[in-house]
Amino acid sequence: MSHLMVENLSKSFGDHLVLDRLSLSVKEGEFVSILGPSGSGKSTIFHLIGGLEIPDSGTFYLNNEKINNKRGMISYMPQSPSLFPWRNILDNVVLGAEIKEKPDYKKAKEMLMRAGLKGYENAYPHELSGGMRQRVAFVRSLLSPQSFICLDEPFSSLDEFTRLDMQKWLLSIWEQERQSVLFVTHNIEEAIFLSDRILVLSTNPATVQSEFKIHFERPRAESLLLTPEFLSLKKEIYLALRGELM
Amino acid sequence: MFYNSIKKIFIQGWLPFTVITVIIITWQLSSMFFSIPSWLLPAPSVILEEAVTGFEAYIHHVISTINLTVIGFLIGISVGLVVAVMLHLLPKLREAFYPLMILSQNIPIIVLAPLLVIWFGFGMLPKIIIIVLVCFFPVAIATLDGFRQTSHELIHYMQMAGATKKQIFTKLELPHALPAIFSGLKISATYSVMGAVISEWLGANEGIGVYMTLASSSFRTDRVFVAILFIMVLCLVFFSIIITLEKMLIKWQPRGKGEKR
Numbered sequence A: 001m002s003h004l005m006v007e008n009l010s011k012s013f014g015d016h017l018v019l020d021r022l023s024l025s026v027k028e029g030e031f032v033s034i035l036g037p038s039g040s041g042k043s044t045i046f047h048l049i050g051g052l053e054i055p056d057s058g059t060f061y062l063n064n065e066k067i068n069n070k071r072g073m074i075s076y077m078p079q080s081p082s083l084f085p086w087r088n089i090l091d092n093v094v095l096g097a098e099i100k101e102k103p104d105y106k107k108a109k110e111m112l113m114r115a116g117l118k119g120y121e122n123a124y125p126h127e128l129s130g131g132m133r134q135r136v137a138f139v140r141s142l143l144s145p146q147s148f149i150c151l152d153e154p155f156s157s158l159d160e161f162t163r164l165d166m167q168k169w170l171l172s173i174w175e176q177e178r179q180s181v182l183f184v185t186h187n188i189e190e191a192i193f194l195s196d197r198i199l200v201l202s203t204n205p206a207t208v209q210s211e212f213k214i215h216f217e218r219p220r221a222e223s224l225l226l227t228p229e230f231l232s233l234k235k236e237i238y239l240a241l242r243g244e245l246m
Numbered sequence B: 001m002f003y004n005s006i007k008k009i010f011i012q013g014w015l016p017f018t019v020i021t022v023i024i025i026t027w028q029l030s031s032m033f034f035s036i037p038s039w040l041l042p043a044p045s046v047i048l049e050e051a052v053t054g055f056e057a058y059i060h061h062v063i064s065t066i067n068l069t070v071i072g073f074l075i076g077i078s079v080g081l082v083v084a085v086m087l088h089l090l091p092k093l094r095e096a097f098y099p100l101m102i103l104s105q106n107i108p109i110i111v112l113a114p115l116l117v118i119w120f121g122f123g124m125l126p127k128i129i130i131i132v133l134v135c136f137f138p139v140a141i142a143t144l145d146g147f148r149q150t151s152h153e154l155i156h157y158m159q160m161a162g163a164t165k166k167q168i169f170t171k172l173e174l175p176h177a178l179p180a181i182f183s184g185l186k187i188s189a190t191y192s193v194m195g196a197v198i199s200e201w202l203g204a205n206e207g208i209g210v211y212m213t214l215a216s217s218s219f220r221t222d223r224v225f226v227a228i229l230f231i232m233v234l235c236l237v238f239f240s241i242i243i244t245l246e247k248m249l250i251k252w253q254p255r256g257k258g259e260k261r
């Protein structure tokens, strides 16, 4: 298991300051969401943690080890599924593992079954629906050897119904695995439903503007979405976000 | 499955087939009606007759050309692939050699051919050099483009996952470029036959090019047409071999995108 700490992260593209001294931490086994409007710099945070871009300043610690400029330390699910079209589903989900070590096909098949993708092992990505592709990408990040998972708006391209199904499915898997997760979204309900803690980003430049602890018990059910506590929390976060936007 | 593909060939093939049939019939009829002399334009029936009766006499020419084409093609595409991989992996090398590669295609083969004979004599070597020169270019360019058009999203994923340069190349860039490589191979396959025939004009003991030169200098126009017929058949055969290989290797493309009409 693992915990992540980001300290004083700043990044600008040209004159455009995107992240300004942003700090955050994810404890072991914790599910933390970053909530922010489109273009606020959420994906950029992941690219920086993953070593794809170099920060102007800031330090990353994974299990107290500094991981600046080190690639392959976190398991990552990009905003688009990014599956390899020439690999069948089974070969796609083991890719993250394959890069680091010999992949475990038995475990992969088992995870695909739990993801409701049994029988699709030999299908190609173009034969799957959008929701199925997202599940494949998620299974791939679960099977990657790194235990810290970064998910970048995995459900943003899905319709409302599929989205809720996928959130329930993700919770059912995560509540068993309990890996540390940093989750990016611009959907308030999704953030509350899934997380232990929500970080609301300010925009231009982005810093953590406010933080909400979510105390709802796990395992969480769909009925939670309509409880007064849920709705009032939603309102509170909405106002925080809106206050920021105005 | 099988029935479907037969049906497809029939549906898609009937138009060109009809056009060719009409042309041949018109050709045959006008040869008969206007009694065009055979040395000027032989009728299709005359060409066919020569193709059948002269078979024993010319078949060794055809075999020799096939040999030359296959050897030249294989060397040519290997050179093309190696050049593409090197230029892709070493950007400095690409900067230096890419313009040179394009310039190499601007030298007319007809001019280059006699030079090659002066340097390398009348053996196999100058002929193979010519085929390699016409073959490597389409493959090299198509492969380079295939590498360069690799999706950035997928490259980013590989980098975030900690993939090495070598892994990115073998697991991502190479399979991604495969359809592009096959486009190059198809062009090279047809060029290679032309290259072989042209190289045989330089001076050779046998080959379709030799047979053609002999035929035209003795006004055996029917034989010239037999030669043309064989060049076309060879092109088609090489082309279909490449397409078959492509279908075997690239099974993952969505319908309509991967299928060539």
Ligand SMILES: Nc1ncnc2c1ncn2[C@@H]1O[C@H](COP(=O)(O)OP(=O)(O)OP(=O)(O)O)[C@@H](O)[C@H]1O
Pocket: A013, A018, A036, A037, A038, A039, A040, A041, A042, A043, A044, A045, A079, A186
């Ligand atoms: N490589 C880059 N070069 C220049 N500007 C960039 C680059 N990457 C991101 N940006 C800029 O940084 C800002 C934040 O981008 P980012 O993709 O992180 O937003 P986001 O919060 O993930 O948005 P979305 O919710 O739409 O995915 C944008 O204004 C974008 O134009």
Ligand SMILES: [Mg+2]
Pocket: A042, A043, A044, A079, A152, A153
């Ligand atoms: Mg984003």
